[in-house]
Amino acid sequence: MMIVEISSVHLEDMERLQAISQKTFAETFAAFNSSENMRLYAAKHFSVEKLSDEWRQLNSKFFFATHLNRIIGYMKLNISDxxxxxxxxxxxxxERIYVLKEAQGNQVGQQLLHYAMQIAKQNQKEYIWLGVWEKNKQAIDFYLKNGFIIFDKHEFVLGDDRQTDWLMKLQLK
Ligand SMILES: CC(C)(COP(=O)(O)OP(=O)(O)OC[C@H]1O[C@@H](n2cnc3c(N)ncnc32)[C@H](O)[C@@H]1OP(=O)(O)O)[C@@H](O)C(=O)NCCC(=O)NCCS
Structure with a gap:
């Protein structure tokens, strides 16, 4: 088990956020998608400007998971609008929970998820939900193991490719 420190991402961290976002996204999806679609998606979603805009949203929060002063994972939580x-x-x-491939399987995702659950409870939320690509078996198994159930699906566009995401939720009360 790798014990991580989970901390809020600050505006001056945008380049670090960009680096971990791009790396984990590539590690997770490059094998399944064309490089052109991967490039289009990364350019649209992981520019410093786009990440800074998302960070400024009052009801979105980003967190890093750090081990021995190195960022090895991150997550993005949204409430309300x-x-x-x-x-x-x-x-x-x-919205996002990602751990570097080399650090996976060491309870890092678990610590991030527990942290998210605490935040949801502190905000009196009744359930946590997320969208996950139907072919991302590793993540789906991780969520099922943690008590999430599949309750719906939606369309996710990666470059020019339309894909299906399962919507999963975890009831907290
Ligand atoms: C999904 C993800 C966040 C899980 O994080 P992780 O650090 O690898 O998982 P953990 O080590 O915390 O695993 C926690 C538990 O889930 C289980 N688990 C993790 N991956 C699993 C898998 N592929 N199959 C079955 N169980 C799995 C572990 O066995 C562990 O259970 P245990 O405590 O009984 O051993 C991580 O693998 C990841 O970042 N994947 C790529 C990005 C991604 O797909 N993100 C989700 C997008 S929706």
Whole structure:
């Protein structure tokens, strides 16, 4: 087990956030998608400007997971109107939760998820939800193991490719 420190991302961290976002996204999806679609997606979503805009959203929060002073994972949580799909005041969305490939399987995702659960509870949220690509078996198994259930699906566009995401949720009360 790798014990991580989980801390809020600050505005001056945007280049570090960009680096971990790009690396983990490439590690997770490059094998399944064309390099052109990967490039289009990264250019659109992981520029410092785009990440800074997202960071400024009042109801979105980014967190780093750090081990021995190195960022090895991150997550993005949304509440209220910042949620990408379900604008329910009783829910919190985990929009992104990513751990570097080399650090996976060491309970880092678990520590991030527990942290997200604490934040949801502190904000009196009734459930946590997220979208996950139907072919991302590793993540789906991780969520199922943690008590999430599949309750719906939606379309996710990666470059010019339309894909299906499962929507999963974890009831907290
Ligand atoms: C999904 C992810 C966040 C999980 O984080 P992780 O650090 O690898 O997982 P952990 O080590 O914390 O695992 C926690 C538990 O889930 C289980 N688990 C993790 N991956 C699993 C898998 N592929 N199959 C079955 N169980 C799995 C572990 O066995 C562990 O259970 P245990 O405590 O009984 O051993 C991480 O693998 C990741 O970043 N993947 C790539 C990015 C991604 O897909 N993000 C989600 C986008 S929706």
């Amino acid at each position: 910042a949620q990408t799909e379900i604008c329910d005041e009783n829910s919190m969305e985990i």
